[in-house]
Amino acid sequence: MAVVWQCQAVNSTSSAGAVRQGSLRELNLAVVLRRIAAADRPPSRAEIAAGTGLTRATVSAVVDDLIAGRLVAEAEPAPRTGAGRPARGLVLAGDGPAGLGLEVNVDYLAACVVDLTGTVRHHLVRRADLRPVPPADALDRLATLAAEARAAAVLDGLTVAGAALAVPGLVGEGGLVRLAPNLGWRDVDVPALLAGHPLAAPVDGIPPLVVDNEANLAALGELHAGPPGSASFLHITGEIGIGAGIVLDGVLYRGARGWSGEIGHIPVQPQGRPCRCGGQGCLERYAGQEAILAAAGLAGADLPADTAATRLADLAGAGDPAALAALADAGTALGVAVSGVVNLLDLDTVVLGGGYAPLAPWLRPPVVAEISRRVLTAAWSPVTVRPAALGARSAAVGGAASVIRRIVERPVGWLARSG
Amino acid sequence: MAVVWQCQAVNSTSSAGAVRQGSLRELNLAVVLRRIAAADRPPSRAEIAAGTGLTRATVSAVVDDLIAGRLVAEAEPAPRTGAGRPARGLVLAGDGPAGLGLEVNVDYLAACVVDLTGTVRHHLVRRADLRPVPPADALDRLATLAAEARAAAVLDGLTVAGAALAVPGLVGEGGLVRLAPNLGWRDVDVPALLAGHPLAAPVDGIPPLVVDNEANLAALGELHAGPPGSASFLHITGEIGIGAGIVLDGVLYRGARGWSGEIGHIPVQPQGRPCRCGGQGCLERYAGQEAILAAAGLAGADLPADTAATRLADLAGAGDPAALAALADAGTALGVAVSGVVNLLDLDTVVLGGGYAPLAPWLRPPVVAEISRRVLTAAWSPVTVRPAALGARSAAVGGAASVIRRIVERPVGWLARSG
DNA sequence: GCAATTTGTTCAGTGGTTGAATTAAATGGC
DNA sequence: GCCATTTAATTCAACCACTGAACAAATTGC
Numbered sequence: 001m002a003v004v005w006q007c008q009a010v011n012s013t014s015s016a017g018a019v020r021q022g023s024l025r026e027l028n029l030a031v032v033l034r035r036i037a038a039a040d041r042p043p044s045r046a047e048i049a050a051g052t053g054l055t056r057a058t059v060s061a062v063v064d065d066l067i068a069g070r071l072v073a074e075a076e077p078a079p080r081t082g083a084g085r086p087a088r089g090l091v092l093a094g095d096g097p098a099g100l101g102l103e104v105n106v107d108y109l110a111a112c113v114v115d116l117t118g119t120v121r122h123h124l125v126r127r128a129d130l131r132p133v134p135p136a137d138a139l140d141r142l143a144t145l146a147a148e149a150r151a152a153a154v155l156d157g158l159t160v161a162g163a164a165l166a167v168p169g170l171v172g173e174g175g176l177v178r179l180a181p182n183l184g185w186r187d188v189d190v191p192a193l194l195a196g197h198p199l200a201a202p203v204d205g206i207p208p209l210v211v212d213n214e215a216n217l218a219a220l221g222e223l224h225a226g227p228p229g230s231a232s233f234l235h236i237t238g239e240i241g242i243g244a245g246i247v248l249d250g251v252l253y254r255g256a257r258g259w260s261g262e263i264g265h266i267p268v269q270p271q272g273r274p275c276r277c278g279g280q281g282c283l284e285r286y287a288g289q290e291a292i293l294a295a296a297g298l299a300g301a302d303l304p305a306d307t308a309a310t311r312l313a314d315l316a317g318a319g320d321p322a323a324l325a326a327l328a329d330a331g332t333a334l335g336v337a338v339s340g341v342v343n344l345l346d347l348d349t350v351v352l353g354g355g356y357a358p359l360a361p362w363l364r365p366p367v368v369a370e371i372s373r374r375v376l377t378a379a380w381s382p383v384t385v386r387p388a389a390l391g392a393r394s395a396a397v398g399g400a401a402s403v404i405r406r407i408v409e410r411p412v413g414w415l416a417r418s419g
Numbered sequence: 420m421a422v423v424w425q426c427q428a429v430n431s432t433s434s435a436g437a438v439r440q441g442s443l444r445e446l447n448l449a450v451v452l453r454r455i456a457a458a459d460r461p462p463s464r465a466e467i468a469a470g471t472g473l474t475r476a477t478v479s480a481v482v483d484d485l486i487a488g489r490l491v492a493e494a495e496p497a498p499r500t501g502a503g504r505p506a507r508g509l510v511l512a513g514d515g516p517a518g519l520g521l522e523v524n525v526d527y528l529a530a531c532v533v534d535l536t537g538t539v540r541h542h543l544v545r546r547a548d549l550r551p552v553p554p555a556d557a558l559d560r561l562a563t564l565a566a567e568a569r570a571a572a573v574l575d576g577l578t579v580a581g582a583a584l585a586v587p588g589l590v591g592e593g594g595l596v597r598l599a600p601n602l603g604w605r606d607v608d609v610p611a612l613l614a615g616h617p618l619a620a621p622v623d624g625i626p627p628l629v630v631d632n633e634a635n636l637a638a639l640g641e642l643h644a645g646p647p648g649s650a651s652f653l654h655i656t657g658e659i660g661i662g663a664g665i666v667l668d669g670v671l672y673r674g675a676r677g678w679s680g681e682i683g684h685i686p687v688q689p690q691g692r693p694c695r696c697g698g699q700g701c702l703e704r705y706a707g708q709e710a711i712l713a714a715a716g717l718a719g720a721d722l723p724a725d726t727a728a729t730r731l732a733d734l735a736g737a738g739d740p741a742a743l744a745a746l747a748d749a750g751t752a753l754g755v756a757v758s759g760v761v762n763l764l765d766l767d768t769v770v771l772g773g774g775y776a777p778l779a780p781w782l783r784p785p786v787v788a789e790i791s792r793r794v795l796t797a798a799w800s801p802v803t804v805r806p807a808a809l810g811a812r813s814a815a816v817g818g819a820a821s822v823i824r825r826i827v828e829r830p831v832g833w834l835a836r837s838g
Numbered sequence: 839g840c841a842a843t844t845t846g847t848t849c850a851g852t853g854g855t856t857g858a859a860t861t862a863a864a865t866g867g868c
Numbered sequence: 869g870c871c872a873t874t875t876a877a878t879t880c881a882a883c884c885a886c887t888g889a890a891c892a893a894a895t896t897g898c
Binding site: 019020021022024044046056059060061082083084085086087 | 873874875876877878879880885886887
């Protein structure tokens, strides 16, 4: 049984964007579905027609397809407007396809299910120190967790339409994890190791698995959960290394080879401390988790990665001077690096995620200070700095959200599967 | 007579991307035209059909429209292949629409005409110190130069389909130049000042004028003229300020508010020299033209901007130790900043443009050195650092190229005009 | 000169949008 | 309580652009 695995962004436009006859409907399905997803209250067919420029006849036909495919449902309590036949509001279906988000990290495994409406329906976490565990075993446990999540989704009447796995490392073509230093993984072929598992043999239709960098998916999670409007932002994940997901105009930017987001090695002190990357004075050596812990006098305390952050937050909350000073310095270094990025990319929002999320109360002020000093346009167009709305759940939720986002962007893929 | 001025990127997808019936042809016109433009040798209708997945019948019909609209021509000497009826190769028309690129800079005005094939057909430059000239007068002279360029284009049988003006400053909505410090411009409403000029009343159809930042258009010029394949790059314009145009996956990134590319204020020595921006240790203070000149012992020599660069190049070429040291230091600072950007965005190419182009022989080595030290992925996927292919002509050519690029991306706009 | 081959065109067929007419379902005035 | 008014959604003939197959055109090779 051949299993099709897809990794990285799917090149959805077949044959270089040529528009064949059926593409017309394909494209309009996406247009209408996007409109329903983006609306703040359930729109009627007529409103969609007026907003898109399509005729009401076309919108009706398209909506029929979407309803038949369990992507859209009619909201029964019609919003009373005034005279005339009442409109029937359209909403995304809460009982159609769902996305499965998975995460392997240093000290936990996570799986979550997000439905079309964006609601997180299930979120399972297994704590475990995975550093000494061989990759095959870790993925084995992950597959079990994924099966649980899927079962819970099925009980809700949902169909898992795809899965995305977040890994804290560099991911290459074909789901190959080139290097995940904190997990101790090197050239781990995730699809091959998972091939026999229930994750690979779902009940109905084969869900392709996407493997992606944790920082990328966390950024997508924030794009999904964060307040609307900030469509260009930098999501910074502070762990042992420092990663960044870059969202520009609402789309995740992955870089020429898929390796964007290495913010940890931006020089903040060109003649400063030597770094394992070979350079000097990299951000990671000043604002990485190890650097902050060392500065706070917690060096050598081999804490799990996520408890390290909460431990620091506790100390800082209690007024510990060393911890406060360490966080202030780290925040300043972060602010220097971020200022450069904001100047260059003209971003309006910076999100502190991962291990930085619980530390945001202490990191934010120095970051904001550096930005207001160094960012030219900050004066007449302020830059928002906020903690991640989802905190540590960002990556798993983002993975699940990326699955449903793909369906919303190109509903034909789902409709073709499920008649 | 109302004149329609468009500025910044045109939101081409009407009504939020809804696909109406006619859009089918509209989209396929673009698909086929892009294919002809991107091919390395004139493709036949059959090859296009095979490559796009469209039928030969459809391609024929589409090509007929393109030929009727003077966008495509048949290359008469058919490339002999083997058996069968010989294919008729298709090329972009050299006598259809052309783009007009304009530039206002500190010590010159420029206008150039680029045809659909990308050939620079005319390039006019007027040297003049424009700093003491009021904006209205400068634009007046520019309009005269533009009229000359247009006349030359018309003599070649070309039709100017649009114009883009490069300004060394921040450009806001509606072509309003917020601030061009080196020109001494502030809140200059370019469309209003040009409204009565021949540029605004063309022979046939109204060419919308786009006003854009010089660094952005210069990056587009390099995208247009540079070697193919490098679709994600940073184009650095070294003048008194340091600007950057960011091209990601072949499209210019403008930022959330259109103010991206401020690379000059990336901190390279966080506790270093104070900068006019209010920060400290900005790149501009180490690699800006004034900083380099000062370090080379040429401070206060009030040279025109472009001759300053050649003057420095002459000195360095002659082995002047102060100039060599100044360039080495500037290159190192540039390398530090660029390394951070390349790490973050995973770019494969860095282009030294503007005033840096003639200095590239001396700037390149230290930049490359810093990149190879600091960029993580440089080891197994090298970063190209090269001088701008067009040098100082980048911005004007890029402006003209942006006009023809818009036509290639959406030929219907042109076809609707010119029957 | 004729079969083979490939290109490009013609034409009936079809999918999907269009626009107008029609039906459906509410409000509001008398 | 009834009917005009209003807005929503559907139906249906028309039409546009692509499809696929058949056909004509132009060259090579035997």
